[in-house]
Amino acid sequence: MNIIDMTISGLHAALKSKQLSSVEATKAMLERIETVEPQVGSFITVTADHALECAATADLRIASGRMDMLTGIPLAVKDIFLTEGIRTTCGSRILENFIPPYSATSYQNLRDSGAVLLGKLNQDEFAMGSSNESSAFGVCRNPWDTTRIPGGSSGGSAAAIAARQAIATLGTDTGGSIRQPASHCGCVGLKPTYGRVSRYGVIAYASSLDQVGPLTRDVTDNAIMLSALAGYDPKDSTSVDEPVPDYVSELAGGIKGLKIGLPKEYFIAGLDPDVQKTMDAVIETYRRLGAEFVEISLPHTDYAVATYYLIATAEASSNLARYDGVRFGHRAKEAAGLLDMYTKSRSEGFGAEVKRRIMLGTYALSSGYYDAYYVKAQKARTLIMNDFIKAFESVDVMLTPVAPTPAFKIGEKVNDPLQMYLSDIFTIPVNLAGTCAMSLPAGFSADGLPIGVQLIGKPFGEEVILRAGYAFEQATEWHKATAAL
Amino acid sequence: MKYQPVIGLEVHVQLLTDTKIFCGCSTKFGSEPNSQTCPVCLGLPGALPVLNKKVVEFAIKAGLSTNCSITPRSIFARKNYFYPDLPKGYQISQFEEPICQHGWLDIQLDGQEGKRIGITRIHMEEDAGKLVHGDLTGLDDNSGVDLNRACTPLLEVVSEPDLRSSDEAVSYLKQLHQIVTWLGLCDGNMEEGSFRCDANVSVMPVGSDTFGTRAEIKNVNSFKFVKQAIEYEIQRQIDLIEDGGTVVQETRLFDPNSGRTRSMRSKEEAHDYRYFPDPDLVPLVICDEWVERSRTELPELPEQCRKRFVSQLGLTEYDAEVLTANRPLAEFFEAGVAAHGNAKAVANWTMGEITRSLNDSGTSIRECPVTPQLLAELLKLIDEGTISGKIAKTVFDEMWRSGKAPQLIVEEQGLVQVSDGGAIESIIDEIMAANAGQVEEYRGGKEKVFGFFVGQVMKVSKGKANPAVVNELLLKKLKG
Ligand SMILES: [Zn+2]
Numbered sequence: 001m002n003i004i005d006m007t008i009s010g011l012h013a014a015l016k017s018k019q020l021s022s023v024e025a026t027k028a029m030l031e032r033i034e035t036v037e038p039q040v041g042s043f044i045t046v047t048a049d050h051a052l053e054c055a056a057t058a059d060l061r062i063a064s065g066r067m068d069m070l071t072g073i074p075l076a077v078k079d080i081f082l083t084e085g086i087r088t089t090c091g092s093r094i095l096e097n098f099i100p101p102y103s104a105t106s107y108q109n110l111r112d113s114g115a116v117l118l119g120k121l122n123q124d125e126f127a128m129g130s131s132n133e134s135s136a137f138g139v140c141r142n143p144w145d146t147t148r149i150p151g152g153s154s155g156g157s158a159a160a161i162a163a164r165q166a167i168a169t170l171g172t173d174t175g176g177s178i179r180q181p182a183s184h185c186g187c188v189g190l191k192p193t194y195g196r197v198s199r200y201g202v203i204a205y206a207s208s209l210d211q212v213g214p215l216t217r218d219v220t221d222n223a224i225m226l227s228a229l230a231g232y233d234p235k236d237s238t239s240v241d242e243p244v245p246d247y248v249s250e251l252a253g254g255i256k257g258l259k260i261g262l263p264k265e266y267f268i269a270g271l272d273p274d275v276q277k278t279m280d281a282v283i284e285t286y287r288r289l290g291a292e293f294v295e296i297s298l299p300h301t302d303y304a305v306a307t308y309y310l311i312a313t314a315e316a317s318s319n320l321a322r323y324d325g326v327r328f329g330h331r332a333k334e335a336a337g338l339l340d341m342y343t344k345s346r347s348e349g350f351g352a353e354v355k356r357r358i359m360l361g362t363y364a365l366s367s368g369y370y371d372a373y374y375v376k377a378q379k380a381r382t383l384i385m386n387d388f389i390k391a392f393e394s395v396d397v398m399l400t401p402v403a404p405t406p407a408f409k410i411g412e413k414v415n416d417p418l419q420m421y422l423s424d425i426f427t428i429p430v431n432l433a434g435t436c437a438m439s440l441p442a443g444f445s446a447d448g449l450p451i452g453v454q455l456i457g458k459p460f461g462e463e464v465i466l467r468a469g470y471a472f473e474q475a476t477e478w479h480k481a482t483a484a485l
Numbered sequence: 486m487k488y489q490p491v492i493g494l495e496v497h498v499q500l501l502t503d504t505k506i507f508c509g510c511s512t513k514f515g516s517e518p519n520s521q522t523c524p525v526c527l528g529l530p531g532a533l534p535v536l537n538k539k540v541v542e543f544a545i546k547a548g549l550s551t552n553c554s555i556t557p558r559s560i561f562a563r564k565n566y567f568y569p570d571l572p573k574g575y576q577i578s579q580f581e582e583p584i585c586q587h588g589w590l591d592i593q594l595d596g597q598e599g600k601r602i603g604i605t606r607i608h609m610e611e612d613a614g615k616l617v618h619g620d621l622t623g624l625d626d627n628s629g630v631d632l633n634r635a636c637t638p639l640l641e642v643v644s645e646p647d648l649r650s651s652d653e654a655v656s657y658l659k660q661l662h663q664i665v666t667w668l669g670l671c672d673g674n675m676e677e678g679s680f681r682c683d684a685n686v687s688v689m690p691v692g693s694d695t696f697g698t699r700a701e702i703k704n705v706n707s708f709k710f711v712k713q714a715i716e717y718e719i720q721r722q723i724d725l726i727e728d729g730g731t732v733v734q735e736t737r738l739f740d741p742n743s744g745r746t747r748s749m750r751s752k753e754e755a756h757d758y759r760y761f762p763d764p765d766l767v768p769l770v771i772c773d774e775w776v777e778r779s780r781t782e783l784p785e786l787p788e789q790c791r792k793r794f795v796s797q798l799g800l801t802e803y804d805a806e807v808l809t810a811n812r813p814l815a816e817f818f819e820a821g822v823a824a825h826g827n828a829k830a831v832a833n834w835t836m837g838e839i840t841r842s843l844n845d846s847g848t849s850i851r852e853c854p855v856t857p858q859l860l861a862e863l864l865k866l867i868d869e870g871t872i873s874g875k876i877a878k879t880v881f882d883e884m885w886r887s888g889k890a891p892q893l894i895v896e897e898q899g900l901v902q903v904s905d906g907g908a909i910e911s912i913i914d915e916i917m918a919a920n921a922g923q924v925e926e927y928r929g930g931k932e933k934v935f936g937f938f939v940g941q942v943m944k945v946s947k948g949k950a951n952p953a954v955v956n957e958l959l960l961k962k963l964k965g
Contacts (some may be wrong), residue, residue, distance in 0.1 A: 082531045090530070102524050104531060201524075201531040236533050237766050278770035315764055318563050321574020322528045326630065342567055365565070365759035374761060 001029040004164040008221040015072045026055035029074040033165045041140045042160040044079045046119040054116040069224045071114030077170040078157050079120040081107045081225025082201040090203045091135040093332045094323045094349025104201025105233045106212045113228050121158030125351045127205040129153050129421045134353040143483040148407040157215045158185035162371040162483050168216045174209045179439035183452030184403035186441045188222045189215045193459045194434035195240035198233030204319040206312035209431040218479045219469040223247035250463040251470040256290035261395030265301035265457030272405040278443035278451045298387040303380045304429040305419030310364045310377035317361030381432050388433040398456040400426050402439045406449035435459045440469045441478040487691040489718045492654050493646035497639050498671045499679040500543050506611050506638035518631035526636035528572025533765050540638040543670045545779045548585030550664050555776045559584045561766040570614040576787045580760040583608035592656040602657050603645030612637045630964050645945040651715040663787050667812045674810030675706050686718045698732040705739045714739040798828040824861035838881050854888045863891040870900050904951040916941045
């Protein structure tokens, strides 16, 4: 098997049995990156030298017998993760030359287990977007059809896997930013429960919604990655001190008797026929595997997108205030005084979508509007959370589409922000509820574009959706398809 | 028309914790600029705050000693504004649901009835850094930002608008100052800004129950300036109204050089801080047990201590007030009483020689070379008649210089008081013989000459003669 087609578990076995070295694997990945990167654009920064150093160290570690599941595995992370000494842009001009002096806990956890960093992945600027088109560092294309978007905001994280430029990647999900690109690129993407993975050192977009998660070729790899990432971090007050299950050994339990809820609000008229067809087939597969289906209701679903765009932008407007040109990041030249320096630096440094969201959020928090927008959105969020709590009284997991359509064309929705926002309609409620969900490759459109389905779990019930995903994967071949790039 | 001033105070209290409120950096003062910083207090991307438990403990103590109730679930909020000394572009503070609410302090002005001043709230927040302008090496005409102070913990204590004069305001402020320093929460240094005050001042016609428009006065960093600033502002507002003008809501800055306040920004220019709950911090839940534990850990407060000094130790109100000015002083005094027993004598010496010497040498009571135990030994020597009160002052000065025990000094310098009648009598005889003229004057009725003889005896005895014995023998001899 080609190195670039390997999974974590496959490569791990090859490294362990000394069939391959990490340096060899890393070189193969770097070559692949070089070959296809002009067509894809998954990376903002490729860290070739650093990767080879990591790989050499990993090989020593393997030789000394202190091997972890991720030792020597070539990975890449979204450019939202702070990587000490390695440029971190968050897809923004304002951080074009920012070299962080410390590393994100989640990234550090991967490095501590010996993973190799290939580079920093393309993304929407400050994770604001659903198509990766707001990146300041060029378009990222869908490897299945390079005229289409890979999804966003973790577009590079999904495209790099589909293009076989990395064995696994790290993304972040605020309103669907892992699951939607995973769905569009045909990989497995998990958004863990809020508090499951540390946010320390992850550039904040919307603090109460942001969560770190892995994108992988299959469910087993996802469980391996989550095992390395999950756990309490004293540096993140919102991380939760909850025991971390052994996600890998929990996979094989089977799903006989699993109660799967189908929220009726998610099966709307006008759902893309290919998506509908995929859903029907998945339901059929699960039925065959012994799952029971229950129709449920999440009655406040209609308010989710509006609620999200008030809360996320409000938090963002404050989170992005630190990019002021004073201590780091872009500072405008020839500014006349402090206010001018602020205005010019931010005007030059931020792109249109980021400015739009800062303005929306500032407005929602302004005196006189706070109660009508921010407070009301918080109340709606509580109602949406309660919807989930109530629904989970009668089901173990929920099954829904990830996105209303397969990947759309580059440029198609750039001038219609509202249409763009609606592409996250099925993923956003999960972030508002703070629970976990996974996108699973489940079929293709008539045009040959990947379509994923979403499994939503109870808070801290990652092992249940992983097990359900694993059972589906064992019964199907979708995750084995590769883009003909 | 007569006017009634209405005043409320907002006091910022810098806490004496070792580390900052949301990171592990030291709060030590005066280090190299930006040397006490980390990703959190620098506001770097991705950094997250973690609350320092010590700050919460300090806040609870401040709340309990100002009769506040402790909020069981309090919330941190972001106060958003841009300034170069504010690294994140927002300050983490508390807005809705502060940690302490609904407290009060009783103040007592000379010759007036006591008065209760409400405390609306006490909340925790982080301080900003500071800007350094001009003559910095390498910065030319630019300004520098020093973030060592960023993220140091503050309490903001907000009073109700219950104060009606500058004297009441100062009295309230002094009491608050005394409490936070007494508890060791704050060093109380107003000049360095560890304890700083903003005053909200308005005036209304006497008898009215509608407050006038208020001005907020910033930057008043001494008790004297607080009084000055408030008085100036009251008069400014009255003059304005009398001249047919209206007071506008604004922030004014006090200038200590001119003693005046001047407009800093109007209501229209005021920031919209866009407060909202900080999503990076979970609600702070304080259980009853925690509050009760803090309550039992609280030391006796200055007011209780003052009352006890009067009722148990028999001090005057005045002496008790002076000796409870700060906790180390009160503790010094109590240790002296424990070692000696005569509260009045210990009080006199503590307020007299000790305080004078401390002031003269700029020493703090904690470093006083004459310990309460040594002071007690000195007082014992007086009680026993070994030395006179006058000689005791000489001994005290030597104790201060050398730190030696009084007994040792008395022995080394031969300062033991002479009470032996025979020895004194022979001195008196000599003096009377040498000053026959004065003896005649005395016997002729000029009793003032008596003092001359006492002086001579003390001079010859080098101050060691027991004054009581001298008096008694002199009277007897002179009368013939
Ligand atoms: Zn710090």
